[in-house]
Amino acid sequence: MKLSVIVPCYNEENNVVPFYNAVMKELKNIDLEILFINDGSRDQTFNKLKSLFLKDNEHVRIVDFSRNFGKEAALLAGLKESKGDFVSIIDADLQQNPKYIIDMLKILENNPDYDCVAAYQNVRKEGKILTFFKDCFYKLINRMTEIEIVRSASDFRTLKRCMVDAILSLPEQCRFSKGIFSWVGFNTYYMPYTVEERASGESKWSFWKLFRYAIDGIVAFSTTPLVISSIIGIILCFVSFIFIAIIVIKTLCFGDPVAGFPTLATIILLFSGLQLFFIGVLGQYLAKTYTESKHRPVYIVKNILEKESFKDE
Structure with a gap:
């Protein structure tokens, strides 16, 4: 069994090394590749990633974009380049602890009927106003579309190769991954997890970006x-x-x-x-x-x- 860990990176120069250390510590007994997607970072992220590659090219692979194309593009690139039988998607800021990947793999190995394990926040650590708007979005999109997007479910998940191939078969350019994960079907187990503090830096998601992302999701999956x-x-x-x-x-x-x-x-x-x-x-x-x-x-x-x-x- 080989595991591919997809890590989108945008201006994460202070996080990629601690993230790599955390992954290697938690997943040291697993045959894995860590696939960093440098999404046009403007800081020293790529240089830090290159140093990791020179240190450990057995596990580290890097896809370097020509400019910033957004997280959706980074996720697609990671899925296309991944080689593992299982594929995990995780952020580089260490808010999503790599230790949960072990739990995901155990669920998939012990339950053959499941094709994906998706993590959701059991306790949201964000403002009440943002939580209110997010709840409204999930209620709205679930009523408007034939798919169901579980509230608070994140892109932090582990997929079997069969589900990855199904996602890659969709040729659309305007991508909304949360909707695509649900649209392709397959059996998904939703696992609660606790969000930790960012190791460094600030979130790249402003309220306006989240609003535009919500509009894209509704337009992509509902008329x-x-x-x-x-x-x-x-x-x-x-x-x-x-x-x-x-x-x-x-x-x-x-x-x-x-x-x-x-x-x-x-x-x-x-x-x-x-x-x-x-x-x-x-x-x-x-x-x-x-x-x-x-x-x-x-x-x-x-x-x-x-x-x-x-x-x-």
């Missing part, structure tokens, strides 16, 4: 917003006809004056706002279609450091 737009448009058309009929009857039959500027301005603003909102919803789907139609690669690899290529050099 419900388009259906809602159509339904609301039809309802507003009927309401408009009713109001027109009421105004005409009141004016012709009873001589009541039509309400003035405030009412008219409010109605115009309301309908203009709704139109712009639904045009924006439509634009999100058109943008994704436009991106997919260009067939650009999800990422570009600048260099791969592994034992074979090192020998060739």
